[in-house]
Each structure stands twice: as C-alpha cells, then as structure tokens.
Amino acid sequence: MSHIFPRHCHATPPTASHGEGCFLIDTDGKRYFDGSGGAAVSCLGHSNDRxxxxxxxxxxxxxxxxxxxxxxxxxxxxxxxxxxxxxxxxxxxxxxxxxxxxxxxxxxxxxxxxxxxxxxxxxxxxxxxxxxxxxxxxxxxxxxxxxxxxxxxxxxxxxxxxxxxxxxxxxxxxxxxxxxxxxxxxxxxxxxxxxxxxxxxxxxxxxxxxxxxxxxxxxxxxxxxxxxxxxxxxxxxxxxxxxxxxxxxxxxxxxxxxxxxxxxxxxxxxxxxxxxxxxxxxxxxxxxxxxxxxxxxxxxxxxxxxxxxxxxxxxxxxxxxxxNDLVAQVRARGAYLEQRLHERFAQHPHVGDIRGRGLFWGMEFVADRDSKTPFDPRLGLAGRLKKAAFAEGLICYPMSGTRDGQLGDHVLLAPPFIATEAELDGAIDTLSRALDKVMADLPT
Known part of the structure; x- marks a missing residue:
C-alpha cells in the first residue's frame, strides 16, 4: 500500500527505475520512449553525464x-x-x-x-x-x-x-x-x-x-x-x-x-x-x-x-x-519531425491540424475535418490516447479541452533534443498504432 498522494487516485502507475538516453525504464524492465520529455522537461534525455x-x-x-x-x-x-x-x-x-x-x-x-x-x-x-x-x-x-x-x-x-x-x-x-x-x-x-x-x-x-x-x-x-x-x-x-x-x-x-x-x-x-x-x-x-x-x-x-x-x-x-550547439540540432531534428508528422498524419480523417516549432509539435483531433467539429468530450479521447500510447511504450502528452477548456483534444510531442531520426520514426510509428487503436475502439 502506497502512502503517496498521486495525481489520480484511481490509477496505479508503474515505478520508474532508471533512465537511458531518450528512454525511461520501469522496474519490470519495460522501456518507454520519452516523446514528450515528461512535460517538455527532459531536453537532454535521462543519462547526461555532464x-x-x-x-x-x-x-x-x-x-x-x-x-x-x-x-x-x-x-x-x-x-x-x-x-x-x-x-x-x-x-x-x-x-x-x-x-x-x-x-x-x-x-x-x-x-x-x-x-x-x-x-x-x-x-x-x-x-x-x-x-x-x-x-x-x-x-x-x-x-x-x-x-x-x-x-x-x-x-x-x-x-x-x-x-x-x-x-x-x-x-x-x-x-x-x-x-x-x-x-x-x-x-x-x-x-x-x-x-x-x-x-x-x-x-x-x-x-x-x-x-x-x-x-x-x-x-x-x-x-x-x-x-x-x-x-x-x-x-x-x-x-x-x-x-x-x-x-x-x-x-x-x-x-x-x-x-x-x-x-x-x-x-x-x-x-x-x-x-x-x-x-x-x-x-x-x-x-x-x-x-x-x-x-x-x-x-x-x-x-x-x-x-x-x-x-x-x-x-x-x-x-x-x-x-554542443543543440539548439541548431533542435531546428534540424524539428524539420525532420515536422516532415514525418505531415507524411503520416496530414491526410488522417481525424487529424485537423498539425502545428508547432522546433521539437515542439501538436496535433489536434477532430470528429470531422471539414467542419473542424471536435469529438464529444464524454468519449475521453485524450485519455484513451495517452493510455494506448503508453501501453505501446511511448510517453506523449495528450490533453482535452483544446478549444475552450472542455471541447477539443490534442497531443503534444516534445522529445529530447538528443533524439535520433530513427528514434523519432519509432515514436511516430507507435503513435500511429495507438491512434488507430483508439479510433477503432471509440463507441459509435
């Protein structure tokens, strides 16, 4: 029994054991790519010697x-x-x-x-x-x-x-x-x-x-x-x-x-x-x-x-x-991430907008692209996406209330500045699988 007052009383998160580059590893040995840097925090990854x-x-x-x-x-x-x-x-x-x-x-x-x-x-x-x-x-x-x-x-x-x-x-x-x-x-x-x-x-x-x-x-x-x-x-x-x-x-x-x-x-x-x-x-x-x-x-x-x-x-x-001129690296990696996000998601029927700068990118989800109609907040889309991505080994930052605090859902990506193109590709693949799963499981 834990005596920690957690962020949510009805969820039991895994215990983080250690970090290695852009990854966090729990006590069961499962690896998670930190695709949002926690909350845009871990810009150098989790094992910087300096x-x-x-x-x-x-x-x-x-x-x-x-x-x-x-x-x-x-x-x-x-x-x-x-x-x-x-x-x-x-x-x-x-x-x-x-x-x-x-x-x-x-x-x-x-x-x-x-x-x-x-x-x-x-x-x-x-x-x-x-x-x-x-x-x-x-x-x-x-x-x-x-x-x-x-x-x-x-x-x-x-x-x-x-x-x-x-x-x-x-x-x-x-x-x-x-x-x-x-x-x-x-x-x-x-x-x-x-x-x-x-x-x-x-x-x-x-x-x-x-x-x-x-x-x-x-x-x-x-x-x-x-x-x-x-x-x-x-x-x-x-x-x-x-x-x-x-x-x-x-x-x-x-x-x-x-x-x-x-x-x-x-x-x-x-x-x-x-x-x-x-x-x-x-x-x-x-x-x-x-x-x-x-x-x-x-x-x-x-x-x-x-x-x-x-x-x-x-x-x-x-x-x-x-x-290490990492700010220039952010621009280069950011351009790559922007390109890959557009290649993978720009035509997705439920991705209304892709926006950002550097290694700071968001995607807004919609029930209908033409009218920009958001999903019903009762569906809990952001929460579902966070859970599905995490199960696949991706830490990302989905949030609801994009439009006005109630309506709208988005996901925020803010990976470490040291992420390789291959690691970013892996994160996009994982996010795509998680999104497809969530959309398939939504009640009709």
Missing part, C-alpha cells in the same frame, strides 16, 4: 545556503551565462524552483515595479484565454483554461482574458495569417482602453502555447504588434517560456523567433532538464533599477531561491546546450 557530475560535485562542495544570507558561485555563474545569451536589455535573473514560481514572481514584480514608480493605480493584468501559466493561485488566475480554473474560481485574483492567437480556429476564410495576427493583437489594445490605460500593469502570454492548446505558435507579426501596444500604453510585456523556452522551439529563447524582447521573461522545465527543479524570471535593467533605486527590496521570496545544487544543474544544462 549534468549528473555537476550535481554530485556541487553536493560535495555546498548543498544549501539560504539567499537571505549568501549567494553562491553556481547561481552567479548561471545568471551570468543566461544574461550573456539573453536578448535585448534583459539583465537580471531571479532563480526559483519551477515554472509556477517564475510566473508568480513575474506578476508580483510587475505590481511592485509600478508601486515604486508612483503608479499604484496600475493593478490590472491581461492574459489570454486557453493559456497556461502554472498552478499556484496567482499563476492559475493568469491562465485562461476554464476547466483548470473552475473549482478554484472563488479564490482567484481578477485577470482579464482576451482571445488567443489560434490560427486553426480563429482565422477567417480568406483572411491572411498576417491580417489575422493584427486583428487578434488588437484585442489587447481594446482591453487596455476598456480598463483604462493607466490602470494596466502587464500583459502575459506564451510565445508558443503549450499544454492547453498543443504547440500553437502566433501568427506572423502578432507579437510585434503586441510589443507596440504595450510600449504605447506603458504596459509591461511578460512572456512565459516555461514550456517553450530553452531551445525547445529552435531558439534558446522562444521570443527570438518573434524578434520581440519582453520586459520580464519566465523559464523553467528545460533549464533543469529534469535533473533538478529550477526556474528563473529574467527582467530588464530598467525594472531592476527601479526597485534598486526605491526600497531596494523585492517583497517576495521562497526558501529554495537560487539553490546551489539546482543552479549547478541548470548551469551544466545550459553549457551542454551551448557547447
């Missing part, structure tokens, strides 16, 4: 020192390396333990920035429907997934939500992608004007929407227009790259593909590659200088900020990405 050695060496040197008293060499070195490779005027790094902490920190920093500037009336945060920014109450408030929010709604802070940039469902017939991007971005300006321009503190968005929509990139020019709107009204732009950053989409920072630099940027998952829990919030020099020139104290904090062992792991991961 990262494991860095963790062991750091434990021997210094396991923990509270940041209320000390800084540490690995934390300083990680911050230096991140900023050396970060775009624009991003200049300071706030190290946390994961994605939800990073986005929560970003929201609180945005608020304190304006109070220290003498603009305490700026209190409104705007985000997008069908976004996901984490599971703490502040992060969940920013997220726009109705199902995740529903039972906690009475506890959530007030956040405005505009439409996502969702080409497959949002772009009108005959409308160009560029025109659609401008139309979708205009919702931000409209909402700022509705709330009152001097009351809005920040807009938060994922450059490529991950868990809730399945690797949806923005239309061309969308984020350039978003940046213009934020600048016009003095609103901070917060980009959440917790899932899509750290090389996952073919750029070290996902915003580089949009030629846009945020005021605050959040990363996690791929920063630690699963070897240690770590995340980070990066901010511009102007934001930091406002705090430093005011109270000098960011009224926030967690016990494990800048944890030396986690920072050492993050530093080793980042060095591995840079020294």
């Amino acid at each position: 990262v494991r050695r860095a963790i062991k060496d750091q434990v021997d040197q210094l396991a923990f020192a509270h940041t209320g008293f000390f800084t540490s060499d690995p934390a300083e070195q990680l911050a230096d390396l991140l900023i050396a490779n970060a775009p624009g005027d991003l200049d300071r790094v706030y190290l946390v333990s994961g994605g939800s902490e990073a986005t929560e920190s970003a929201i609180k920093l945005a608020r304190q920035y304006f109070t220290e500037r003498g603009e305490p009336q700026r209190r409104h945060l705007i985000a997008r429907r069908q976004s996901y920014h984490g599971n703490t109450l502040g992060a969940l408030s920013a997220g726009g997934n109705a199902w995740r929010r529903a039972q906690f709604a009475p506890l959530l802070i007030e956040v405005s939500h505009i439409a996502p940039c969702y080409d497959y469902m949002g772009r009108a017939e005959g409308e160009s992608p560029e025109a659609y991007g401008q139309r979708a971005a205009q919702e931000l300006e409209d909402e700022i004007l509705r709330l009152g321009p001097d009351t809005v503190m920040a807009f938060m968005a994922e450059p490529v929407v991950g868990a809730t929509m399945g690797a949806v990139p923005a239309a061309p020019g969308y984020f350039n227009r978003i940046r213009e709107i934020c600048d016009r009204y003095g609103v901070l732009l917060i980009l959440d790259e917790v899932m899509c950053g750290m090389g996952r989409t073919g750029h070290l920072f996902a915003c580089e593909a949009e030629t846009v630099v945020p005021d605050i940027l959040c990363i996690a998952k791929g920063l630690g590659a699963g070897y240690q829990p770590i995340g980070a919030m990066l901010c511009t020099r102007a934001i930091y200088d406002t705090i430093a020139g005011g109270t000098g104290f960011f009224q926030h904090g967690h016990t494990y900020l800048g944890h030396p062992v986690a920072a050492a792991a993050g530093l080793a991961v980042l060095r591995e990405l840079l020294d």
